[in-house]
Amino acid sequence: MSILESPKTFSFSNVKFVKEAHLLRQMPTDIGAEIAFAGRSNAGKSSIINTLCNRRKLARTSRTPGRTQQFVVYEFGTDRRIIDLPGFGFAKVSKNKRDHWSLEIPRYLEQRRSLVGLILVVDSRHRLKEQELELLGWCKSSDLPTLLLLNKADKLNQKETSSVLRDLGRDVDGLAPGTSVQLFSAKAPLGVDSALGVIAGWFESPETQ
Numbered sequence: 001m002s003i004l005e006s007p008k009t010f011s012f013s014n015v016k017f018v019k020e021a022h023l024l025r026q027m028p029t030d031i032g033a034e035i036a037f038a039g040r041s042n043a044g045k046s047s048i049i050n051t052l053c054n055r056r057k058l059a060r061t062s063r064t065p066g067r068t069q070q071f072v073v074y075e076f077g078t079d080r081r082i083i084d085l086p087g088f089g090f091a092k093v094s095k096n097k098r099d100h101w102s103l104e105i106p107r108y109l110e111q112r113r114s115l116v117g118l119i120l121v122v123d124s125r126h127r128l129k130e131q132e133l134e135l136l137g138w139c140k141s142s143d144l145p146t147l148l149l150l151n152k153a154d155k156l157n158q159k160e161t162s163s164v165l166r167d168l169g170r171d172v173d174g175l176a177p178g179t180s181v182q183l184f185s186a187k188a189p190l191g192v193d194s195a196l197g198v199i200a201g202w203f204e205s206p207e208t209q
């Protein structure tokens, strides 16, 4: 695990909303490079997109879980995209919707060739749950660069922060070399420059050019 301290090298300039898609085949053409934000409902994915893009109302956020219910596509530069994925693990979403996304999200992750990195957003106040551990395991086995953001760190005191990091080491069965971990707060904000440093590396790697 690395707690990153890299300088800010990158920004999502002129980022704009493009579309919402219900199905993988409705997504923009699979060329260029994109990153996706995954995680449980209410973990703060959409808030983090706003913070990283330095825009208050780009992505819609809500206190009620289950706000993002589509693939939401944002674009910056030429064929560079950010994808906000529907959150998982929210019991009140209808079974139909849950079934749909439990097929469509893995399909997206497995088939999308322009996906250069996944940002898994978790609420740092809770231990990782089965779906989050599964997703981390999948990223490891498929060699997908991953950034684990331990969000809402503004709600932790120093002692709690230490136990979050200790529990993570216990819960995760070895992180892949391509995985970075960052304490984060979309509100404070905290960890922004380090996260942007990791994302810059993904977009700027020779394979992405």
Ligand SMILES: Nc1nc2c(ncn2[C@@H]2O[C@H](COP(=O)(O)OP(=O)(O)OP(=O)(O)O)[C@@H](O)[C@H]2O)c(=O)[nH]1
Pocket (backbone or CB within 6 Å): 039, 040, 041, 042, 043, 044, 045, 046, 047, 048, 060, 061, 062, 063, 064, 065, 066, 067, 068, 069, 085, 086, 087, 088, 151, 152, 153, 154, 155, 184, 185, 186, 187, 188
């Ligand atoms: N204190 C605190 N609250 C946060 C932080 N990030 C997000 N929130 C709050 O958490 C709630 C959920 O945020 P969203 O960004 O809508 O969460 P999401 O993961 O996109 O949720 P879904 O769209 O349902 O999957 C909102 O009330 C946010 O204001 C953070 O870093 N600190």
Ligand SMILES: [Mg+2]
Pocket (backbone or CB within 6 Å): 045, 046, 047, 060, 061, 067, 068, 084, 087
């Ligand atoms: Mg959302």
